[in-house]
Amino acid sequence: MSLKDWWAERKKKRAESKEAKVEAAPASASAKKTVEAPASEASVCALDSEPIGLAAADLGELMPGAPPGGKINMAVYWAAACGGCDVSLLDIADRILTVKDMANIVMWPIAVDGKEKDIQALEDGEITVCLINGAIRNEENEHMARLLRQKSQIVVAYGSCATCGGTPALANLVPGGVNEIIKYVHDEVPSTKDFQETYHKGNYVHPQTSTEVPEGTLTLPKLYDTVYALDQIIDVDYYLPGCPPLQESISHLLKVVVDFAYHGVALPPKGTIVGVTSKTLCEECPREKKFERITEVKEPYEVDTNNNKCLVDMGIICLGSSTMGGCGAACTRVGQPCRGCYGPSPDVQELGSSAFTAIASLFPVTDEESQMSEEDIDNIMKQIKDPLGYFYAFSMSKSLIMRAVDEGGQ
Ligand code: SF4
Ligand code: SF4
Ligand code: SF4
Numbered sequence: 267m268s269l270k271d272w273w274a275e276r277k278k279k280r281a282e283s284k285e286a287k288v289e290a291a292p293a294s295a296s297a298k299k300t301v302e303a304p305a306s307e308a309s310v311c312a313l314d315s316e317p318i319g320l321a322a323a324d325l326g327e328l329m330p331g332a333p334p335g336g337k338i339n340m341a342v343y344w345a346a347a348c349g350g351c352d353v354s355l356l357d358i359a360d361r362i363l364t365v366k367d368m369a370n371i372v373m374w375p376i377a378v379d380g381k382e383k384d385i386q387a388l389e390d391g392e393i394t395v396c397l398i399n400g401a402i403r404n405e406e407n408e409h410m411a412r413l414l415r416q417k418s419q420i421v422v423a424y425g426s427c428a429t430c431g432g433t434p435a436l437a438n439l440v441p442g443g444v445n446e447i448i449k450y451v452h453d454e455v456p457s458t459k460d461f462q463e464t465y466h467k468g469n470y471v472h473p474q475t476s477t478e479v480p481e482g483t484l485t486l487p488k489l490y491d492t493v494y495a496l497d498q499i500i501d502v503d504y505y506l507p508g509c510p511p512l513q514e515s516i517s518h519l520l521k522v523v524v525d526f527a528y529h530g531v532a533l534p535p536k537g538t539i540v541g542v543t544s545k546t547l548c549e550e551c552p553r554e555k556k557f558e559r560i561t562e563v564k565e566p567y568e569v570d571t572n573n574n575k576c577l578v579d580m581g582i583i584c585l586g587s588s589t590m591g592g593c594g595a596a597c598t599r600v601g602q603p604c605r606g607c608y609g610p611s612p613d614v615q616e617l618g619s620s621a622f623t624a625i626a627s628l629f630p631v632t633d634e635e636s637q638m639s640e641e642d643i644d645n646i647m648k649q650i651k652d653p654l655g656y657f658y659a660f661s662m663s664k665s666l667i668m669r670a671v672d673e674g675g676q
Pocket of ligand 1: 346347348350399426428432
């Protein structure tokens, strides 16, 4: 079946289905379900109407006071993260006041003064909900993730790095692992190379996990060769994808917690992906898809994207057909391709290979059309400057590839 036929079939099936929720599983967690907005025009819009993403949840009263059973304990932790996920929590604007009324924040490294020893001192399960963003990249990340798991009733993988490895997991593509990365970063990047040459010529220094100084022993966490998603290290209850998650998605997670804490509403099934729609990103995207054949791969800056044409039709690699909806096509609306930060759509087994297959099927190589030579195909492929970076920008830890290996097969 051609991609065009597959897409038409898919649209037909979607149109036949009036369900607002789906219970389908992304590749990495067969028990996962998706939770989307309550049935509303926004969340169940017809395919041929203006597609939009997830509508924000109504969190109710702004400052509701403490829940009937008293404030719950919340924790937020960043593992291998850029800080964007922490900042995104503030995107809920004045609804942060609801969080203030509802919860004691026992740890949030970027915002409050909670230490590891404070968490150690808590009883197991004393934290009601813990949001962990970032991938697991070093032994401190792993230690804190395990500790917070032990102390928390609910753990949420927050953001693309926690759900699928995110951009930190692109480090898995370095065949030599951590040693190669450290060598490059400390010896070969012009600024550090200059420093090494100036101060340590002939005896370059690298960070050590343990260093003796007059004041005592300084330690650094050991870096891992492979970067992991959170559920590859600890048990995870819910997932909130996005780089970072948008405020509409975050509001749905908060609604789950507010309903639980104030009204005793049962929690969603374990494994639920919160704050996404049942659609693919393409189905939320207002651009018109004509399934043009691709004979040339373009970067967005090389093309005028100020129109309603599908970016792929213009030769730009866009992962919308394989990516879970929810963001309302935030990137494609402004002329930038989707890189897949919301993770694989429920029908997709593996985001990168699925998107790659979809794109490759648009090369003019079908029986009905003029054949391309292998050389032609090779030439198109060569125009994709960083194929793994394009197709696995956010999902390397959950990919079949997982990591590059060196010749020795480590
Ligand atoms: S998901 Fe994106 S915003 Fe969040 S920590 Fe990772 S890179 Fe940063
Ligand atoms: S621009 Fe991307 S998301 Fe939009 S229709 Fe085309 S492939 Fe799908
Ligand atoms: S368009 Fe794609 S990359 Fe951009 S926010 Fe949405 S899911 Fe993420």
